[in-house]
Each structure stands twice: as C-alpha cells, then as structure tokens.
Amino acid sequence: MHQEYTVVEGDFVNAGTASSSVKKTLKQLGVNPQIIKRVVVALYEAEVNAIAHAYGGKVLVDIEADKINMVVADKGPGIPDIALAMQEGYSTARPEVRDMGFGAGMGLPNMQKNVDKLNVTSEVGVGTTVEMEVNFV
C-alpha cells in the first residue's frame, strides 16, 4: 500500500498530516497501539524537520502486512555532519522556530529510538533523505 504526501517549507500548521493519516491506516490494520505510536512519533519528527530546516519535500509511505517503510525526502541545505546532528541536544534551529516549541535537538534521536531501521543520507546544498522502517511484530 503506497501513500504520498507533500510537505511545504514553514507550514507548521500542516505538520503531522502524513503521520495522522498513517496512524489511521495502522489502526485499521489492527497494529499494536504502542507500535503505532512509535511510527507516528518518528514520522512526525521527520516531517517537522523537512518543514523547519529544509524547503519542504515529499513523504513516501509503503505499508506491507508486516512492516512500514517511510521516506521523507526534502530539498534543502542538507546536513553537513550527520553524526553530530544525531546527537541529543544538537540543534541549529532558528530563534523563530524555537519560539514555536521546536529546536530541542531531540528529533533525530527520537526517530532513532522509535524505529527499527533508520538511514539518513544528505548532500549539502541539495537535500536530505530520511528513511525509516518499523516492523509490526
């Protein structure tokens, strides 16, 4: 089952569109609520990053009977040092983004914690792709 969503730079109002819709699908499938929660939290963080740090992008979701695969690909400045960005508390969020309650530097670590597979690739000046996978059992 394939789903696609677009995220728009600076559009915090619609952050969570993809994760809400994925949540509904997983509820219909009867996936364990705790696993649904992990999926939703991770995808939401990735969505917000594409909105806050990049110029928007696409969310591609593929659901199978035993797992979900999510790709959030953006056009943006990219991440120069991925290992550093993965550290808890590291953030380059602008003050106006911080004012909205983001920028604790916990997004990527949160994704790491909640998914079974995480793969971040990035090219400076081009964009970032976050790929995540969560198994249902």
Add this chain to the structure above:
Amino acid sequence: MFYHALEIDDGKCIGCSRCMKICPTEAIRIRNGKATIMEDRCIDCGKCHAACPADSIYIKQDDFEKVHEFPHSVALVPAVFLGQFPDDIRVSRIYAALKDLGFRHVFEVESAVDVYVDVKHRYARENQDKEPLISSFCPAIVRLIQIKYPSLVDNIIPVKAPLDISAMYVLKTLTEQRQVPREEIGLFYVTPCAAKIAAVKAPVGEKRSIIDGVINMDSLYNKVYRKIKEQGKGYSYQALSTPQLSADAILSTLTNGERRICLAKRSYAIDGIENVMDFLDKLENDEVEGVEFLELRACDQSCAGALLSSENRFLCGERMYARARKAAERERNGEVARAREMEAYKDFLVENASVEPVQPRSMLTLDKDLAKAYQKLEKINKLKSYLPQVDCGMCGAPTCESFATDVVCKQMGMTRCIFYQRHLERLNDITRQECLAAMNSVWGNDPIGDANPPEVK
C-alpha cells in the same frame, strides 16, 4: 453484547438520516427507510437523540413503579437535577415531592466527590508514568477512547464514578447503621444522560453495578414539577434532611469542575465531543507535551448540557454556580464542616473505589488477523477510487469511506451508491429494477409515496 441505552423506535423513525450524519463514531446506517445503530460503535453520547426531528430515538429506563417495590427506595440524584428547577422552588420542596412520589431517601451523588477526588489524587501520585491521566468521570468519553483511541486506555484513571461511591455509602449506612436488609433497599439513579445508564447497566472495569434501577432525569423532573404544582403554595410538607454539598462537589459535574481542584501543573478541561476528538487526535500523536491531567466531557457545558436536562444548559449551570457560591461562603464562615458525612466510612469507600483497568475495543480494526486486515484495506482503497467522495449519504452510510468499509467487511453491494449506479447504467450493466431495489433497500419502498408529482416546467 454491548449494552446501549439509546434505541430507535421504528414506528416513529422517518429515515431522515440526520442522526447518521451527526454521529461522531459513524455508528448509524439507514436500512429499509429506518435508522439503525451499530452496537459495537455506539458510545451512548446521545448526539443522535438531540438531532432527531421525529423524537424517535429514546432512552430506555426502568419502570417507575419499581420504586414502590422497595420499602427503602433511594433516589440518587445528580446535582444538575436541582439545577433544573426555577429559583422560586425551594430545595426542601423538591425533596418533599420526591418523597411523595415514593422515595424514602434522597441522596445527592456528588456527596461522594470528596472521596472520588481523594482516590484520583492517590492514583495520580502513584502513576505519573501514565500521564496525561484522563478522568473517567464521563462514561461516553471512556467508551470513545476504548473504540477510537485504544492507545490511550491506559491513561484513564480506573476509579468508580461519584455515583457508585455514593451508592456504596448509602448501602453501608442503611444496612449497618439502620439494620435495613439489603433486599428492602432499592437504589435508583436519576440519570442526566444515556451514557450514564449504559455505565450502570454495563459498567466498564467492573462486574456489575449495585444500582437497582435507572430513572431518566427529564421524566422525573416532570413528575416532581407536577407534584409541586398540584400541592399548591400553602402545602405543608415534612422535609427530608436537605443536602450540604461542598462547593467543589457542586461544581464537579460542570466544565472545569475537576480541573479546578486537580493537582496537576498542566491540565485541560475540554467539553463537547468534537473538541475532545480534536484534542485526542493530537494527544495520540504525542503532539501535546507535559500535560498531566485531562478532564474530558462529551456534552457542551458538561452535565449542565446533558441530554436529559430540560433546562437551558447555561441557566442550569449558573444556578449551580450560585449554589456553589453560597456553599463556599458557608465554608469560609465555618458554618459547615466540609464532607464530614462520609468520614466514618471513608477508608472502606477509598478501598473499594478502584476498578479494573479499561480495555481497548477498537472499532477501526478491520480484522483480528493483520494479514486479512491488510487485504481488506487494499480492497477498501480500491473501492474508494470508484466512489465520488461527496459523502452524500444516499447509500445509507455517512461517508464514502464508511460505505466502502461496509461493502468490504459486510459484503454489501456497491450498487447502493447512486453514482456507481449511473456508471453501471452507462455501461448497460444494470437494470432499472436493480437500481430501484438497491435504493429501496436503503430508503424503504418508495419514500415519496403515491402523491402525484407536481408540475414542473
């Protein structure tokens, strides 16, 4: 399977589908020209009852005559009941009328609010890991969470409602202090809504309730009001001892009533089922952080806006506020000792006020088996692409999506969709008879009747 207090009177139902469109859990379908309720989805919130123009949705109650079967019949009344009456009718008068109607005792259920709050606070202290803790006060909300937000069931505080604690207390005092045998005691709950009835008849997290009967608040209001009018102004009556609820207890059933006395640093009080669903959607996504306590109520203005309230919700609410202000004044002046009444049995009540954790029963899950659910969902998505997504309701389901789900899960025919019918007609794949049969299965035989069609130019 699931007890419901709401039922549809087929004789009165005109099949207008207003209830179907307003139901927050999409629990209503139209079949053969009548609305039907899907038992496993209904949360007894009563939105349909309020929306019905034909008065065909009713709330089951016990026969009032049952009150006379017990030498010690007890009316357990909610504080909103007194809020129904105009200001010039004194409380003692209302109590006297209740007595004349056959109740030997009258007890306001909010008397137990202090114990209830105590148990909640205790639980909150020991279960900070389960925050945000959600009040179980409103039974429609508990059921909503069970079926629509199963991941949040563990956040619900598993404590009995003030009603049940009051019932335990009344039983205890009558049997122990006054030596009345249990079988002579009839506990009757005067309910302001359908959800509370369902909670009494089929409690969540409990085997069975100790309440013997349920009486609808609107019908009792009529009986009491008539009695008072009958008796006239000069009627001399012997009053039962009238209640001394604390201000906190009086306000507890109104919006913010629990929140204003909770110990949480951050809490929200949300009323109205749509507002609650908006919030729970966010909460489920972990989008709201640091919330410790949630007071959620299905009705606008909480119990003052309850289904069986005959009074305007704001007028009723203000009367309760006025009463609470007086009570607070008395408390400040030290005229009343607060909540002494239950003191003697407090330990017993606290000990017995817990219920089992609430279990989820998701309505959204398409199949217990994930692989099968997956196949069904694929079919539903495919069907959806054939449907117009206008949610016209002509198929007898509230949305195209719920129709597609019905088609797949209940193996219904797609031809109930009028858009799909036209599509098949163009392909010469359906006869006029088949179209009519499909329509009739939803709206009944010829809903327009034999009237001659008006001349239209």
